[in-house]
Amino acid sequence: MKRILLLLMLIGLHNAHAQLMQDKEKYTKGDTLRGSLRTERNFDVREYHLNIKVDPSRKYIQGYNRIVFVPQQRLTVMQIDLFENMKVDSIVFHGKKLPYRREYNAVFIDNKESFKKNKKDSLTFYYSGKPIAAVRAPWDGGFDWKTDKNGKPWIATAVQGTGASAWWPNKDHQSDEPDNGMTIKVAVPNGLTNVSNGRLTGKKDLGNGYTRWDWKVINPINNYDVALNIGDYVHFGEAYKGLDMDFYVLSYNLEKAKKHFQEVKPMMDCFQEKFGEYPFKEDSYKLVETPHLGMEHQSAVAYGNQYMKGYLGRDLSGTGVGTKWDFIIIHETGHEWFGNSITSSDIADMWIHEGFTTYSEVVYTECRWGYEAGQKYINGLKKNVRNDKPIIGPYGVNKEGSGDMYPKGALMLNTIRSIINNDDKWWKLIKEFSETFKHMIVDTEMVINFFEQETGLHLEPVFDQYLRYKNIPTLELKRDENGTAYRWITDVKKFDMPVDVSINGEKIRLTPTTEWQKLDTPPKGISVATDRFFVDVKVGN
Incomplete structure (x- = not known):
């Protein structure tokens, strides 16, 4: 009931x-x-x-x-x-x-x-x-x-x-x-x-x-x-x-x-x-x-x-x-935890089964061979992402979304882990998610609400971009002699998501939005942590 x-x-x-x-x-x-x-x-x-x-x-x-x-x-x-x-x-x-x-x-x-x-x-x-x-x-x-x-x-x-x-x-x-x-x-x-x-x-x-x-x-x-x-x-x-x-x-x-x-x-x-x-x-x-x-x-x-x-x-x-x-x-x-215990109410939301379960492969790899091995494995899955259509399918007609729900769903979770940037909090969150919804039927909204409430972070735009649109976020960079401007290119309006970069060898966290922002110091070089954030990068002048 x-x-x-x-x-x-x-x-x-x-x-x-x-x-x-x-x-x-x-x-x-x-x-x-x-x-x-x-x-x-x-x-x-x-x-x-x-x-x-x-x-x-x-x-x-x-x-x-x-x-x-x-x-x-x-x-x-x-x-x-x-x-x-x-x-x-x-x-x-x-x-x-x-x-x-x-x-x-x-x-x-x-x-x-x-x-x-x-x-x-x-x-x-x-x-x-x-x-x-x-x-x-x-x-x-x-x-x-x-x-x-x-x-x-x-x-x-x-x-x-x-x-x-x-x-x-x-x-x-x-x-x-x-x-x-x-x-x-x-x-x-x-x-x-x-x-x-x-x-x-x-x-x-x-x-x-x-x-x-x-x-x-x-x-x-x-x-x-x-x-x-x-x-x-x-x-x-x-x-x-x-x-x-x-x-x-x-x-x-x-x-x-x-x-x-x-x-x-x-x-x-x-x-x-x-x-x-x-x-x-x-x-x-x-x-x-x-x-x-x-x-x-x-x-x-x-x-x-x-x-x-x-x-x-x-x-x-x-x-x-x-x-x-x-x-x-x-x-x-x-899948015993994700799919069988926690089940999506409509198969349009099957990413809840497959995204979390594909991420369980990363979890097991990390348990046995360490963090770097887990990250190596999940980054290798990028080649399997097609970005052909949204991960979430149409509701009410017994239709799944894109097969990207497997690798892209796991890469989204790995990105959220990087956004949280605290592994103690991350593992506590994943375990509480599994235990809170044990033997329950859920949907995407419930998952998003849980992640937002437990982390205190505004994660809905992140979930929406990865799940409801075919494209992943693109970080656009523009360089000139005065510095570097940056913003997100996304389908979601007012999208905001932090991302880690390395500027002149120093690691810092940027907080881009869909509006242009500018770095005060002209960098000699900037690299985006695409190994921990599943995003594209566009560089222009």
Whole structure:
């Protein structure tokens, strides 16, 4: 419920920026049905109880989801999402089948007697079909139907962006997570294991060639994080400093995994120091080997980096630093704090997930190899920034902004760190941000307000320029025999941001605005600290 209230409070602020962020793309009614909070979606999800059977030979699933909810107003129609290629078998409410109609990937359930305001209730949604198959998971969503090198089925789900409703019925919007968690029961052919989120509560031989694996999630969970991982898995694990850590890998990779996954320990030490306690301790931490590269599936992080350092052996920064550690372990686990614990209400604000998580790569590097190594790594990411369009996307239509949300979002945070210019305050701020909004739904306005309140600095223009416009700030310098004039060139009006420079070998801090200012002493040379401030520099006469 707290997520719904926060969203309603801030929806006006969202709308104020919506026109600015709209690009030339056309959006369908289907986009709006998925991306907006319509009246038919005005209910708070309390629990999901998913129970399905997976038939690898037919690439077919069948089962039901019992949805426990509380309407925020009297509803005669409720929207539940399920992709149109999947069949609705029946929807049962208080023992009766309810009529429904389908539009795009939305299912509108009619109840003449109404779902009563503030009354906790439930319905059971039975369904079946062949879910869409991912061609190149995780970049396109769906079921990843593969086999391992022994020819055994190896199957995983990865649906971020595409939507959880690609394979199970739910309220497919990031603003609402099941407050009391969920149960996930998955029947798979005997001899295979299904690993899902949370903790294993039991397994049962169904006597029909299938075994059902039962999992329980205590904490709220993003819909797209709910995952199936089916394969010839073996398990190992340990309790590390009070945290249960479990690893599920293909049987023939056991010894390799035991050695490679040792990196989880220093990572957890670092992240818990900088971001606070692991946010899903009750559900344990798991790494699960998958046929796709990876995904931040809450408490069941998908791992497919083939036991390599870097990103499949490559360094995304091009500096050599990024091959000191396994990119997928670090990045996808960073999402446990940023994306899974702290979640954006609209995917237009996905920079909150990806910018902070990309910065977690820098944090880990700094923890292990020092400040200079961390700064070397993040400066290497500059080459990946395209400045093609704003990082924030249009609201209400299920649309993300620029992929720059990853490197540019992290570089913006590194710039704010330099603005604060006090690492004790910086680390305190990051940890308090993570702990204050633990298990909460947020948006850009809330992040900005928090950073401004905690630092006492006017940071809104900084966030706005990096997030809402494609260009980064440009420091313009003009030199003549009398000195040097300077100002910011930005899209944001009345932009102001301090920046460090070196003048004749002396380091000083300038406070430029969009109005010209002048240095009294003509410098022989001036250099801008572009290694700590992600800005362009324009020099003229």
